[in-house]
Amino acid sequence: MQTAATITQQPEIAQISSAGSLRETGPLHDEARELTGSQILCEALIREGVELLFGYPGGAIMPFYDALTSYPALHHVLVRHEQGAAHAADGYARATGKVGVCVATSGPGATNLVTGLATAYMDSTPVVALTGQVARPFIGRDAFQETDVLGVTQPITKHNYLVQRVEDLADIVREAFQLALSGRPGPVLIDVPKDIQFSKTLYRPSTRLSSNEYARAARTQQPSPAAIARAAQLIAEAQRPLIMSGHGVILANAWSELQAFAEKTNIPVITTLLGLSGFPETHPLAIGMPGMHGPAHVNRAIGVADLIIGVGLRFDDRVTGKASEFAPRARFIHIDIDPAEMHKVKPAAVPIVSDAKAALKALVEAVEPGDHRTWISEIRNNEAQDQDHIAAIPRNTVHPDPISILEAIRAETHGDAIIVTDVGQHQMWTARHYTWTRPNSHITSGGLGTMGFALPAAMGVKMGVPDATVWVVAGDGGIQMNIQELATLKQEGLAIKVAIMNNGYLGMVRQWQHFFHSGNYSETPITGPDYVQLAAAYGLTGMHVTRHEEVAEAVHQAMEKEGTVIIDFVIESEANVYPMVAPGSAITNMIEETEESTGHD
Amino acid sequence: MTNQAAPTERAGQSNAPQGSERSHTLVVIADDQHGALDRIVGVLRRRRARLQSFALGRSELPNVVRITVVMNDSEVGVEQLVEQLRKIVNVRQIVNLSSEHTVVRELALIKVNGASSHFNEIVELGHLFGAHVVDVAQETVTLEVTGNEEKVEKLVSLLQDYGIREVARTGRLAMARGAADL
Numbered sequence: 163m164q165t166a167a168t169i170t171q172q173p174e175i176a177q178i179s180s181a182g183s184l185r186e187t188g189p190l191h192d193e194a195r196e197l198t199g200s201q202i203l204c205e206a207l208i209r210e211g212v213e214l215l216f217g218y219p220g221g222a223i224m225p226f227y228d229a230l231t232s233y234p235a236l237h238h239v240l241v242r243h244e245q246g247a248a249h250a251a252d253g254y255a256r257a258t259g260k261v262g263v264c265v266a267t268s269g270p271g272a273t274n275l276v277t278g279l280a281t282a283y284m285d286s287t288p289v290v291a292l293t294g295q296v297a298r299p300f301i302g303r304d305a306f307q308e309t310d311v312l313g314v315t316q317p318i319t320k321h322n323y324l325v326q327r328v329e330d331l332a333d334i335v336r337e338a339f340q341l342a343l344s345g346r347p348g349p350v351l352i353d354v355p356k357d358i359q360f361s362k363t364l365y366r367p368s369t370r371l372s373s374n375e376y377a378r379a380a381r382t383q384q385p386s387p388a389a390i391a392r393a394a395q396l397i398a399e400a401q402r403p404l405i406m407s408g409h410g411v412i413l414a415n416a417w418s419e420l421q422a423f424a425e426k427t428n429i430p431v432i433t434t435l436l437g438l439s440g441f442p443e444t445h446p447l448a449i450g451m452p453g454m455h456g457p458a459h460v461n462r463a464i465g466v467a468d469l470i471i472g473v474g475l476r477f478d479d480r481v482t483g484k485a486s487e488f489a490p491r492a493r494f495i496h497i498d499i500d501p502a503e504m505h506k507v508k509p510a511a512v513p514i515v516s517d518a519k520a521a522l523k524a525l526v527e528a529v530e531p532g533d534h535r536t537w538i539s540e541i542r543n544n545e546a547q548d549q550d551h552i553a554a555i556p557r558n559t560v561h562p563d564p565i566s567i568l569e570a571i572r573a574e575t576h577g578d579a580i581i582v583t584d585v586g587q588h589q590m591w592t593a594r595h596y597t598w599t600r601p602n603s604h605i606t607s608g609g610l611g612t613m614g615f616a617l618p619a620a621m622g623v624k625m626g627v628p629d630a631t632v633w634v635v636a637g638d639g640g641i642q643m644n645i646q647e648l649a650t651l652k653q654e655g656l657a658i659k660v661a662i663m664n665n666g667y668l669g670m671v672r673q674w675q676h677f678f679h680s681g682n683y684s685e686t687p688i689t690g691p692d693y694v695q696l697a698a699a700y701g702l703t704g705m706h707v708t709r710h711e712e713v714a715e716a717v718h719q720a721m722e723k724e725g726t727v728i729i730d731f732v733i734e735s736e737a738n739v740y741p742m743v744a745p746g747s748a749i750t751n752m753i754e755e756t757e758e759s760t761g762h763d
Numbered sequence: 764m765t766n767q768a769a770p771t772e773r774a775g776q777s778n779a780p781q782g783s784e785r786s787h788t789l790v791v792i793a794d795d796q797h798g799a800l801d802r803i804v805g806v807l808r809r810r811r812a813r814l815q816s817f818a819l820g821r822s823e824l825p826n827v828v829r830i831t832v833v834m835n836d837s838e839v840g841v842e843q844l845v846e847q848l849r850k851i852v853n854v855r856q857i858v859n860l861s862s863e864h865t866v867v868r869e870l871a872l873i874k875v876n877g878a879s880s881h882f883n884e885i886v887e888l889g890h891l892f893g894a895h896v897v898d899v900a901q902e903t904v905t906l907e908v909t910g911n912e913e914k915v916e917k918l919v920s921l922l923q924d925y926g927i928r929e930v931a932r933t934g935r936l937a938m939a940r941g942a943a944d945l
Contacts, residue, residue, distance in 0.1 A: 317809055320850075
């Protein structure tokens with residue numbers, strides 16, 4: 163994240179060059195100059211610390227693209243579909259904590275962003291979308307490629323703007339970045355009519371507080387001391403407490419505070435899907451993921467817990483199952499930066515509206531050291547029993563199995579890779595069986611569950627953290643949803659390793675059909691391309707792995723090869739994710755794996 | 764008004780006792796910016812507010828609108844909505860004006876069949892409610908009445924006998940009594 167220091171250190175020397183007053187890179191100008199709306203957009207983006215844009219040009223955004231070539235400090239990535247741009251910006255934001263930026267033209271360009279914006283909105287990630295709009299005189303006349311993008315994106319953005327005057331543009335950009343990052347982060351859209359991109363005005367950089375400063379100012383708000391004291395009291399009284407850690411811990415960079423809090427109180431830590439990699443899973447207090455596909459011992463622990471300390475999570479229905487039967491014996495301490503999350507699903511005995519980092523810091527100081535060895539060993543005994551039970555079930559040893567694929571990736575990358583998953587069975591297997599240790603190394607679409615997220619998001623992740631090894635784990639359904647971004651990866655020369663868990667089904671939907679629709683596999687068998695040939699067609703490397711013993715070598719090869727590599731792992735076709743809680747059931751009521759349930763070979 | 768469906772489990776309802784719904788009056792002060800009203804209405808719709816009335820007009824400040832929203836909901840349901848509305852960037856302030864220290868008014872225009880035989884009765888009835896005659900035509904009389912909803916409804920129901928052709932109501936407006944500004 164760009165620091166306040168680097169912003170204020172920008173030399174205030176005006177280097178006004180000749181016509182157009184454009185500059186190569188470098189210092190920000192504080193002197194007013196006459197610029198077009200497009201130039202102001204570029205200047206304002208640079209001022210916000212933007213280096214990367216993911217986008218796609220078109221009629222109503224062309225003046226902006228015209229200006230863009232004069233601003234080499236802004237690297238534009240030409241995606242192959244605007245949805246890819248939104249996911250890439252989202253991936254970039256998740257991996258870096260900075261605002262991701264995507265650009266599209268009016269009409270279809272803007273509507274193609276919608277799924278990506280909704281994904282970012284549900285998972286609270288900071289994204290700014292710039293869209294072209296038809297010129298002001300045409301708005302409301304059903305002009306060519308006119309869509310009411312403000313109306314379309316209203317429920318899936320934190321805020322959106324239709325720029326009405328070029329004079330407002332600099333302030334709007336600044337405010338949009340502030341909003342995207344501050345409080346509970348989220349996407350913000352700026353719709354810029356084409357004539358505003360052309361029109362000129364005197365540009366003076368917006369003097370408002372920079373977005374990062376704004377975000378920090380919001381975060382330094384201290385949680386109420388009374389609430390912290392009350393929370394400490396409940397923690398001291400609890401016999402069977404659990405910490406539930408969500409995305410807020412990652413968004414707030416609060417992993418060390420979380421660890422300090424867990425260690426001082428000796429309370430076991432559950433991480434939600436989006437909370438994964440917020441707490442090291444090799445830690446003796448880490449017990450796993452809750453909810454619909456959480457391991458049995460976690461859900462059972464929730465069932466008997468007397469205190470839940472929820473940090474930066476919103477008690478999503480995939481976590482709680484039937485909300486009224488979720489943690490029925492527990493009182494709740496709920497820490498979240500969004501006051502609207504308090505009591506939304508579970509009434510909190512102690513609501514703490516605060517940034518996770520600030521609240522955890524305050525709690526660490528307020529609590530007494532705890533000792534919950536008995537409680538922890540109760541959970542661990544349950545876990546061991548489950549594991550013995552699962553180990554006794556005979557396995558298909560012919561095909562590559564999902565867990566060995568994940569273990570191979572982890573071994574090959576020493577746990578340092580960032581793993582981007584799509585949505586479905588592979589997502590749950592990865593969440594559950596990859597041992598997360600690198601902070602913020604798990605990137606997935608949780609709230610919206612957007613298939614087609616992984617490949618473009620990984621592009622943003624890799625560009626945001628170029629030194630990291632980035633693996634995509636996807637199913638054979640989801641990978642086909644934004645497969646066109648392979649061309650972008652090639653064009654940008656990006657090295658992403660892609661593991662497809664290919665079972666020839668829309669596996670999670672098939673699993674639901676198996677359990678809840680009498681095994682009627684309606685429209686879930688799916689074919690796909692020959693991924694080796696497909697990769698070759700895009701100028702990339704492809705591999706096809708059908709045998710269990712070839713997994714580790716294939717992963718090793720993929721790491722050795724330069725550039726993007728796709729491995730098509732043909733896995734068992736009808737494997738299920740266990741355990742599973744039927745939607746609307748209590749999470750302690752799980753469908754567990756038995757010997758009979760694996761007979762799908 | 765828009766959501767007459769039977770009560771179902773909703774956000775913020777987890778601890779709301781059944782049958783604890785009552786009428787709440789929210790006053791929302793918002794910047795009069797492009798899309799602001801859309802967002803307010805959008806949140807009310809999306810969060811399934813049981814709207815009874817929605818009145819929008821200018822406030823004492825330039826470019827700031829005052830919206831009075833009436834909904835039938837439980838205390839926790841309304842609190843949840845208030846928090847969701849508060850997140851809208853253009854919303855400056857929200858106050859729940861559901862106490863007794865509130866002036867509540869609605870204005871209604873009621874167009875009645877006013878054949879000459881009943882004309883005087885209609886006008887007299889109106890006077891009992893402090894209503895004014897604002898238009899008289901060959902076949903119709905239009906009354907303007909101001910008051911709380913009960914008063915307006917009472918007059919409307921009494922005028923049914925003469926044949927009501929149209930009713931236009933503003934919805935509730937509310938303001939705290941005395942020096943208790945928002």
